[in-house]
Amino acid sequence: MYTATGRPDTNAVLRQYSPLVRRLAHQMIAKLPANVQLDDLIQAGMIGLADASQRFDLAQGVQFETFASQRIRGAMLDELRGSDWASRGTRKSQREIETAVQQLEHRLGRAPQESEIAAAMGLSLTDYQGLLGKVRGTQLVHLEDMSGDEGDEDFLDRHVPDSGETPMSRLQDRRMREALVQAIEQLPEREKLVMSLYYEQDLNLKEIAAILGVTESRVCQLHSQSIARLRVKMREH
Template sequence: MYTAKGKLDTNILLKQYSPLVRRLAHQMIARLPANVELDDLVQVGMIGLTDALSRFDAAHGVQFETFATQRIRGAMLDELRGGDWLSRGTRRQQREIEEAMHKAEQKLGRSASESEIAAAMGVSLSEYQDALTKVRGTQLVYLEDIGGGEDGDDYLDRHVADHANNPTALLQDARMRSALVEAIKALPEREAYVMSMYYEHDMNLKEIAAVLKVTESRVCQLHSQAIARLRVKLREH
């Protein structure tokens, strides 16, 4: 990884750590609206990786991958904050889906089907599925769930950022973890498969689509719907 002059070979390191950039981009884009392009995140992430290579100092006792991950993720978040990529309408749709799902399931006493959720929202099945695609599965726990603010809060901090104060730390709590496991078990079979393949086996949407023999868009819809079901269940704990 060093040049003939004894310096770090940036080109070799960029190639070596580019899979890290793609992995972080895939993790992040799963929590973002459909209009955010994966390639855009990867491109910005590579800039973050280059910055990490220029700034890294092993004398500080931090592993390069840990340092690079922070720089890459930070570059992606900065880019997203700088763009007009999320409408308030999309946030509102997320809440509407969850509220309709809760209403339908309270009435039926079981998991509601897509058509039943659509009916509770007062829209057609195709309109509901379009909404699922647009919201693109979001994070399980938001600050608003534990007393945070409304639309004025930073969406990225609530949905994407990964730091010590992120509310996903709640999932480390034994009660929350137990509730999550039970909620996943109660998911409709196909949605449970999607969650397992995505989170346990680290498969991307294209790979899951190939296994289920459906389109990537359909996998995105199933993922969004599964996340909405889990959020509805977790609010009860």
Template structure:
């Protein structure tokens, strides 16, 4: 696309390839923590697209879409690598909850109650619920899960890739989904309701609280606890 003066019409090209940015953002966010915002990825991706337009040289013999895809994904990955979605202190609290849940599940052979988890951690029920509110568990996977406490690019490089042509990756993803569905079915009933309303029906905390007749803070606690239970179940994935 060219302007009347014979120059590339960047505005028209950005409009034309904005769908590519959105598609790449959706592919990437599917394997990222739930609190990473899609709109943020799209905005960064558009910056990457603009950069691609300024750097593209047809003489290189590469199609623009291929070149742009690399630039867009690169911009998104740079943004993700520079982000810190949850403080280390909060992550330690999340892991301490998971450790207690895991020990109790092994000992009891069932999903432990809140009071049991609190006792295992040496906390009062109120203090444990306060911790759940602070943790606000929104992530099934953290970067450090794959690389240690300091984190690295390894998780992103291994997981945030285009695996559409990788049969083994597709099989693993299918198995992961099956394992997640099974793990959710084994959650305590109220936590199942929270996960279903939040993720399947796109209800916000206020709406879920109204249905369950509890406070929004309580919904947040139930959500955090459900995430901790699921992360214990899905550690091997």
């Protein structure tokens, strides 16, 4: 496994530790939006593994798997950062929508209507709906959500354990799924229908628009609004 200089042989490392890359990729993708491709994470992880084999120094006194796991996760996170499509401005707008939704829900004790959210943001209903169209909330999780208020970027260390599934991690995942199902059930009926048609029936926006008898842009707005509500609920969870 090691060369004469005490570093792992890259080809042997790639063969032996490729299951580690796949395991980390599967664990990570379970926490990410559906548009993230598993193969992209695995490819980035293999690059991280190869880099680890070149940088590892046996004299450092750490196990190679521990060192490699850090490099693999770092490479995967770099891949996610590079492919995350939403601009900071877009995310700022989405956070403003979510803040308004959260404040109104706490004050009203129910899901706020679009007109109420628009008023809380100081926008006309037309301008608010236009903002929903620009946000196009296709992600329940953004990369910026992976870091805390103080710049903490250890999302992967907190959510992707090195040693496989544990009873606690399985319990946390089950609770998260249950919380998401409950949050979807609390959506207004039309938004709940949009989410069902989009994610369960795998219909596109045009097909959903035909079913609802509205424009495709209106479906996009409803979808963005649903995502904003769900993100508020999941953040509270």
